[in-house]
Ligand SMILES: O=C(O)CCC(=O)C(=O)O
C-alpha cells in the first residue's frame with residue numbers, strides 16, 4: 145500500500161494481478177522487475193491462511209472441499225477517513241458481493257487490525273432486514289478475526305465509514321464454478 149494508494153478513502157491491492165490503487169487509477173506492482181512486494185514467505189503464509197479459510201467454509205456450509213475454488217479478486221484493502229474522490233472510494237454503501245463480483249459464491253474477510261484501537265468506525269454490518277435496523281448484525285474487526293458468508297442477495301452488507309486511523313483487511317473469495325477457479329499467485 146505504501147507504493148501507491150488512492151487519494152480517497154479506499155485503496156486495494158489485488159494479490160493475483162498486482163493491481164494497486166494509485167491516485168484515481170491502478171498500477172501493477174508486479175510489473176516492476178524483481179519487485180519485493182511479496183516474499184516467498186508472504187506467499188507461503190497466504191496459501192496457508194487461504195487453505196484454512198477454505199476448509200472452514202467447506203465445513204461450515206457443508207460443501208465438498210473439492211468443489212470449492214479460490215476465485216478472483218482476492219485483495220488487501222486499506223480504508224481511511226478521507227473524503228471519496230472516485231466512486232471506488234465509497235466503501236460505506238450497502239451492497240451484495242455477487243452483484244460486484246459475479247464469480248463469488250462465498251466471501252471471507254480476514255481482519256488485520258483492531259476496531260477501536262487502530263481505527264474508529266469501520267465496523268462491518270449485515271442488513272438482515274433492510275427496513276428494520278434492529279435486525280442488523282455487526283462485526284467488529286479484530287486482528288486475526290475471520291468472517292465468512294454466502295455472497296448473494298441473502299447477505300446485503302456495508303462497512304461504516306472510518307472516522308480515524310487506518311483499517312486493513314484482506315478479502316478472500318471462493319466459487320463453486322471450476323471455470324472461475326484461480327491458482328495461488330506465484331513469484332516470477
Ligand atoms: O472490509 C470489509 O469488512 C468488507 C468489504 C466488503 O464488503 C467488500 O469488499 O465487498
Ligand SMILES: [Fe+2]
Pocket residue numbers: 239240241301
Ligand atoms: Fe462486500
